[in-house]
Structures are given as structure tokens and as C-alpha cells.
Amino acid sequence: MRGLFRQISTRFYSPGSCLKDATAVTDALNLAETQRSYILGRQIHGHITKLGFSNDIFTQNNSIKMYTNCGSFTDAHKLFDEMPERNLVSWTLIISGANKSSQYGLAMESFIEMKRVEYFHPNEFALGSVMKACNATGDVEFGLCVHCFSVKIGMERNIFVGSSILHMYSRYGDIEAAELLFESLKEPDLGCWNAMVGGYAQCGYGIEAIKVVSTIQFKGVLMDEFTLIHALNACLITCDLDFGSQIHGLIIRKGFESTITLMNSLINMYFNIGANDHAWKLFQTMDHRDIASWNTVLSVSSQVSGVQQVAALFSDFMATGLKPNIITFSIMFKMCGEVLEGQQLYGLAFRLGLYDDPRISNCLISMFCRCNAKETARLIFDSIPSRSLQNWNEMIHGYNLSSDLAALKLFAKLWGSSLTMKPDECTFSCALEACFKTDNLQVGRQIHGIIIKSGFDSNGYVCSSLVHGYAKYGVLTDSYALFDDKMDIVCWGALISALVDQGYTMAAIRFFNRLKEDGQYPDSFILGSILNMCASTTSLDLAKTVHSEVFKLGFDTDEYVTSAVIDAYGKSGDIKSASIVFHDSFGFADVALYNTMIMAYANHGYVTEAMEVYKMMKSTSLNPSQSTFVSVLSACSHAGLVDLGRSLFRSITLDYKMDPSPDNYGCLVDLLSRNGYLQEAKGVIEAMPFSPWPAIWRSFLNGCRIHGEKELGIEGAKKLFEMFPENKAGDYVVVSNIYIEDGDWEHGLKVRKEMVDKGIRKDLGSSWKNV
Template sequence: MITAAVQDGQFEWGLEIYLGLIRSGLSPNEFTIGSILKGCAECASTKAYEFGMSVHCFAWKVGIEQNCYVGGSILNMYAKLEDIESAKRVFESMSNLDTAGWNTMIGGYAQCGYGLEALKVVSLMVWRGISMDQFTFVNALKGCSIMGNLDFGKQLHGLIIQSEMEFSISVMNALSDMYSRNGKKDAALKVFNRIQAKDVISWNTAFGVFSEDHNTREIAKLVHEFMLANMKPNHVTFSILFRQCGELLDLNLGLQFYSLALQFGFWNEANVRSSIINMFSRCGAMDMARLFFDSLLDKNVTSWNELISGYNSNHCYTEARKIFCDLWDLGVEASEVTFSSILETCYKDEHQEMIRQIHGVIVKSGFSFHGYVCSFLIKCYVKFGLLDDSFEFFNGFETLDVES
């Protein structure tokens, strides 16, 4: 019952069943603990984290924390909930971790942005002679992408060939993405062409390889091949294509993709909507961007941010300020990107009074210690010659980054 609840996404129900089991006097076994920890990991909330810690303590108390399945589940929970230090302690305490456990640690580091640490675990895994599977390579390649470590990525490529993993679509997709993120577009496309049974992720990775140094014809040709292969695009496909059209400043091609998005029913997906606004803005079609934005029934903060950023890039600072005021009046919860964008508006438009008002809103919203926002705020005060204000604000930081 617990497993069924967790697999169905009914995590709170699964926790209730677990508590019922405990109250009944029955003793949970390794499968109980593993399933309930998976539920805690998927919940991704403070309560789930605290509950997961109590389950970890229970496993330790009854002496099954060293069980391979239980230890891996505890490790997975901490990694998924981004408590990487606790995950590391569990990992180091386990004496009999299998490949899945090592993969979890590598993936946890990669998920939390610790690319170097992920690659260190991979190296240790190879040194100890532990067999690597497709998940090992996928997580390791993510670490290379985070680090920008092309040399390590090439070594992994060699291991992939040696391990006969070239038949794994997920591994080849990750390999192509790694080359793309490290600026090796030709290598990324070569890997893509070697994939025998390409899935939509393979094609999305290939679409993402193209940048402003490619022309419209190449993208259109690749999309044509994609459609001839009877592949069905998803929301990621359209999000990538719209942003590529924005980089190429090709509104005509973008409008054709927009018609295709309407046909497949993906135009109202959150990331697709943002990409469409971005495309219109990059192409200088702010009237179209605003018309599309106004037609949205459900506007998330990312859509608002894209529109403000679009007005900034087209030097329409008055309109950008109005959009921010509308966002604030409607009670939309602003993000770090929102405040960075509106500060950029005030900076470029030299609107000193608005800067002070935005500063008050930033403090009220709890963003006064967000590094990028604060750095931009200091930059604005410096531009207006308000050095005393700037230094007073600067001096209030507990932690200063190099940009500040």
C-alpha cells in the first residue's frame, strides 16, 4: 500500500499508511523504509525532510541503515532534498554500496551544482573497479557540463565506447549535450548522428546546438528531418526553437513554429509562453509580445519577467516600469530576476526616484541579501553619484561576492 501510494504520487497518504503500520505494532522492513524515504524525497518540503530524518533515525535504531537498499534510499532522499552534506556522510558511512548508490551520490552532487565533487566520485568509482552503468555516465556527463571540463568528458566518451554504452540513447543524449555545452558543436552533432534510435530528447539536444552562427536554412532543414522521422515535438522542442529564432532574429520562421505549436497544443505551456515572448522581443516585435502576453489567462512570474526584459532590450523603459507596477498591483510574487530586470530599467533610464522605491520593495520582499540584486542596486547608486548610500548598503552585507 505504501509503495502504491508513493508510485501514484499520493505521498501524504503513503506517510499516513506508514504511521498506521508503526501504531499497529508491526516492525517496518527494508522495503517499508525504502518506499517511505522515496515518498519523502518526492515531496520536497520541510516537513518531508524532517519526517525523512526521523525515518533515517529509526533505521539506525533498528540496525538496518547499512542494508544496501535502505542506505541507498537514505542517500537518495538527502540528495534529492539537496542536503548534500548529509548525503555525503551517509555515502561515506556505507561499506557495501552498489552501483545505484554511487550513481545517487554522483547525481546528487550534479543536481546541487557541485560538478567537481561529482567527477571526484566518478574517479573513485573507476579506481575501485566498480561497474558503471548508463546512469553513472549520464550523471558524470552532467558533472562535466557543470564544470566545463571537456577533457574529463572526452575520457568518459572513451569509457562509453569501451563499455559498449553507445547503444544507450540516454547516454548518447547526455554526451551530445556535454559537447554542446562545452562549445564543441561539431562533436555534439557527430554524436547525434551516431544515435541509431533517436528520441525526442536527442532531437531537442540537436536543436539546442544551433546558435547565431548558424542560419535559418539549417534549423528548418533539421526540423523537416524531425517531422519526416514521425517524431512528435514536446514543449521543450518548441521552447528551444522559439529561442533559436530569437537569436537568429528570424520572426517569419518563428511565426511558422508558432502555428505548429498551436497545432500540437503546446503554445500554453509555461516555458513555451516565455520563449514566445522572448522571440518577439528579440525580433523587436514588442506589439506582438504584448498582444500575446495579454492573451494569456494564466500569467506566471516568468512571463512577466520576459516582457519586462523585452521592453528593456528595446529601450521601452516607460512600458517596462508600467508592467512592473501592474505585476506588483496584482500581487504576483516577484523573483530575483524580476527585481534585476526592473533595476536594469531604472539604471538605463536614469530614474533615481524609482530606484529608491524599488529598493524599499526589495527589502520588503526579502530580497535584500540576494547577491545579484544587491550588486545591481549598488551599481545603480554608484551611477547616480550616491556613494554614501551605496557604501552604507554595501557595508550591510554579511557575505560579499566578487561582483559586489
């Protein structure tokens, strides 16, 4: 600071060169501004006042600029208010200064005041600044007024103004208006190009965004990091690994490898389109990693890897000296499977001063409820001094995990005790879930009444919960009544999905047709629901009809819908059509498509073809998921390929660093039991990292029956009956058959008699055919 004072003294207080003209004053203020020295700037401003420059607009404008750039907009605004006379520069400075200090409302108010009291038109900087304020606040209506005014005074084609307006239209989804404005610009700068690429990407038009990036490259416009980030977002939409790799090459050629935000976006792109190997290699070779880099890989690992792998990665992260933030803790709390692990994480959050963050509280409540420690979760909830609505929602949802009446009691407490905090759509949906899980239809109707009074009866999320609940109890009249005056596509989807889930096939078809009759078009969710119904009812003719609708509506490029089409054809017996649809979708980088096709082949006994599809997937950049291994292990089970099945099961951990899921263990036990490796199957059940469930014991018992292993079968039956006393009739029948097929009629009939004595009846068989 002393050096600065000396510099000021030397330059501006030497004989014959004191602060007595506007140029010297400006130079002094610029020096303080360059050094970001508020104290020095304030002292210079005081000297300016003593010298009588208070009425000089030029000097006062420079003082405003100095205060703003030194981080004291309060002083800048006070000085502006005290100015006896202002010009266009004064107003422009105060509008842009308000933006810099994130006081966007004040920026817009200042613009309105300028228009009201002054007689000059705003310049491009004032218009551009106020448009930035509109973008920041989401006030599109005010932005449209500014755009109209820009057209009126002939400024809409100015690059600075045009770029700001483009950002507004593209950011808030009006891509057509953005296109028209962009085409009217004679020489768009990089900011305009970026606005278009970002707008297309944000609105989901990945191919259009890629085309704009290609045009930028062709025209020789120098890209910056924002262009490349938008380009990577476009790759995420299209799942275009080739273009993503080209952008990666461009990043290297342009020397952006040291830009961490860009490298993080690149890692995120690779992970999200399934190119995990590329992402890991890039992460490991990065010279600098910030907290966002680690959060990205931790988040992905939590989805595809086991707890041990994520814990090891978190340990590596902590060794770097970086401190975890809220996002890091959110990821790790979701991975906690035991209370002790959660308590250790909370201890770390406490030491880092994050203990009072409401998001940490939510994570803790969620984790303890998931670990079936609801009493502890409630203690945390009760200890929060100022509970947010998210805290209430998380606790109600936690109670719902065990179909607990406490969820309804807590909702009643929220509704009855707070005048300021009102439930939102998430609260109402959780409360409705609690009603229908605990068979409280009457309470559900009462909450429905509260929903109507609160104005949430037209909310798609709440509507969906109501419809699903009413349909579950067969109260279809109530479901239909919800749609008398609000037939939007979300509600249509909720109704059709609920009908499909509850098995009301004909009603689902009727409403699907009615939707089209009303002039609306089904979305991917509705088409997927109807196709899932085709799969469950093996209705081939209906599947073909819906498939034609998929083509007409342009959803043949949608991965979710295409996967549902393959599943519908496969389960309806038309494996040839399923195969054609799958091979036509080779441009999609989607694991679910491969899984569906593998399972379709496996169910039809085409094991060789199923394994070919698995090999095809491995040859791409996609990594198999746990669901993939369910499909291939099922194929091995059908074909008796025990050695291959064992090898595939081992590869889950060895090659892909994942923990086998319960379904993976179930498939392995089924494979071994079907093929007579019963001792090994029993060993797998006993060595699993989680408790067995009825279905896995049933697979084992069926294997014992097929291969005549009476002793093992009886042993397995005892464990099944001990762990799950409320067994199905089928379990007793299998055990009885094990005795009878071994010639032990006495014990076989005894098991049947026990079943009758307990009042357990075998369900009557049934079949149906689509006519």
C-alpha cells in the same frame, strides 16, 4: 480479455479447485496483476469478498498490491482504510504504493501513522520507501528523522535503506554525510555506488566522481546506464575528453549503444566540452534518435551556428516525423530574427495543440520584443486569459530592451491590480533596470522601499540590481547602506562588480580588502571582477597581488579566473607572465583561454605567437568561436596580413558553419582599410547582412585618411553623418583631416567650423599613472 477469463475459469473454477483457499486466491490476483488488468482484478476481488476473505490479512494485502500495480491506487487505499486489522506488510504496501502514484506526502503521512498506532518496527522496505518520498519532495528534515530512527533500530547499514539515505544526502548537497554513510556499508550494491557518483557529480566534484567510477570498474561491479550517465556528468565538470572517450568505449563494450538516454548524455558531454566533431559524428551514426537527441543538437547549433544552418537542421528534424515539443520551440523562437519566421513557428505550435502553453506565450513575447515588435508582443500578453508571473516578467523585460517607460507602467499595474500574484526577484530586477535605464532614480528609490516591504532586500539577485543602479548614478552611500546587515558573498560580489563597472577603482579595492578583513573569501566572480579592473587600469602590481590570492584560494584551476589573469597581465604589459599562466593551463579545454592569449599577443604585436596559439587550439578538440576570429583577425590587421585575414574570415562560414558576427565584419573592414584595400572594405560594409554602425565607418574613414583617398573618405563621411547625425567630435576631425592632408584647406576648415557651430567639442586628452 476473454482469454484471461477462460484461463481463470480453467485454473481456479474447475471441479475440486475453486477459489476457496488463500493460495488459489493469491494466484488469481497475481495473474490479474501480471496482466495489468484492472477489470479482471476487480472482479476477482469481488468474488473474494463473496467468499468471505475480507478479514484475511494475507488476501487483502495481495489485493492492495494488485490494485496498486494495475494503476488504481485509489482502490488500494480505500481497501487499506477498510481493513479491520493491518500488519507490517499492509503498511509497507500502502507506503510504496503512494510512492508509485507520486503521492509522496501520503507516503510520509502513512509512515507517521504506522509509527503512532502500531507496535512493530518498520522493515527495510518501509524505510526505503519513505526515504524515496523524502527525496522526491525535498523534505530533508523529515529524511534526517527517518535516518535517526534507522540508526536507533539498527537498520542504517541495510543496503536498501542505506542506498535511499545516500541518495538524499548526495542529492541535497551534504556529500560529507553521504561519504560517512557509504564507508559504513559493508557490501554496497550498485545503487549505493551510483548514489555516490551522482552525488559527487551533482555537487561539482568531478574528479572525485571519476575516482569512484574507476573504483567500481576495478572492483568488477557491473555498471548500469545510470552509472555511465553520472560518469558523463563528471566529465562535463572536469572537461576531461580522455575519460569521456573511455566511457564511450565502455558503453560500446557493454552493449548500451541502443540506450537512447545514454547516447543523448554522451552527445551532450561531447558538445559541452568542445568536442563538436565527436558529437556530430555520434549523432549521425545513431540508429535511433528521439526528441531529446534533436533538441540537444539544435540547442548547440543555435549557439555556434548561423540561422540558416539551424533552420536546415530543424527541417531535417521535421522530415523524421517526430513532433517538436516545448523545448524545441523555445530553441527555435530564440533563433528567430524576423517577425514572419516567428509567426510561422507559432502556426506550427498552434497545429500541434501547444498554443495555450504559457511557455510558448513567453517565447512569443520575448521574440516579438527582440524583433522590435512590442505592440504585437503586448497584444499577445493582453490576450492571455490567465497570465502567469513569468508572462509579466517577460513583457516588462521586453520593454526594457528599448529603455521604454512602459516597463515601469506595467510593473505599477502588476503591483496595484493583483492581490494573489506578487512580484519575485526577477520582476523587481527588471523594474529596477527600467528605472535606471530611463534615468528615474527617484522611482528606483520608491521601488527599493517596496522591495524592503516585500522581503526581497536580502535577495542577492535584487541586491545586485540595486547596487549597480545606485553605483551608476554615483550614489555610493546608498549602495553601502544595503550591506549593513547582510554581508554575504553574493552581495559582496554585486557591490565590487558594480564599483568596477562604474570605474570606482579605489572603492572596489577598499571593499575587496574589507571582505578579507571580515574573514570571508572571495569567489571566482569577485576575483574575476578585480582582475578585469586590473586589466582596464593596466595596474600590473595589483594584478600580481590578486594573482597570488588566486593561488592561495585554489582558483588557479578555474578557467574564468585564469582567463582574467592572462588578460590582466596582457593589458598591463607583462606578456611574459601572461604566456606562463596560459601554458600552465594546458589541461583546460576552454576556448576563452585561447582567445584571451591570442588577443594579448596581437595587442603587443606578437602576431607569429598569436597565430601559433590559434594553431594549437585547432589541434585540440576545441572549435574556434566568433570571438576567436575577432582575436586572430585583429592580429592580422596589426601585422598587415591581408591574404591570411581574408582566408580566416572565409573559414568562419566554410569550415565552421557559422555566420560572421558584426565584430568579425568590423575586424575585416579594419584590416582592409588599414592596408589600403578601401574599395573592397566599402564593398564589405555595403554587403553586410545588417546595417552598418558608427565604428565600422570610422575604421573606413581612418583608412581613407591614412592612404589619402579623399573621394572615398568624403563618400563614407556623408553616409556616416546621414545615418548617425549625433556624431562625436572625432568624426568631424577625421573628415577635416582628410581634406587638409589632401591640400583642401577650405573644406577642411569648413568642417571644423560646422563642428563648432553645432556646439560639438573634442574631449580633452588625459593620462594617468598608478603610483
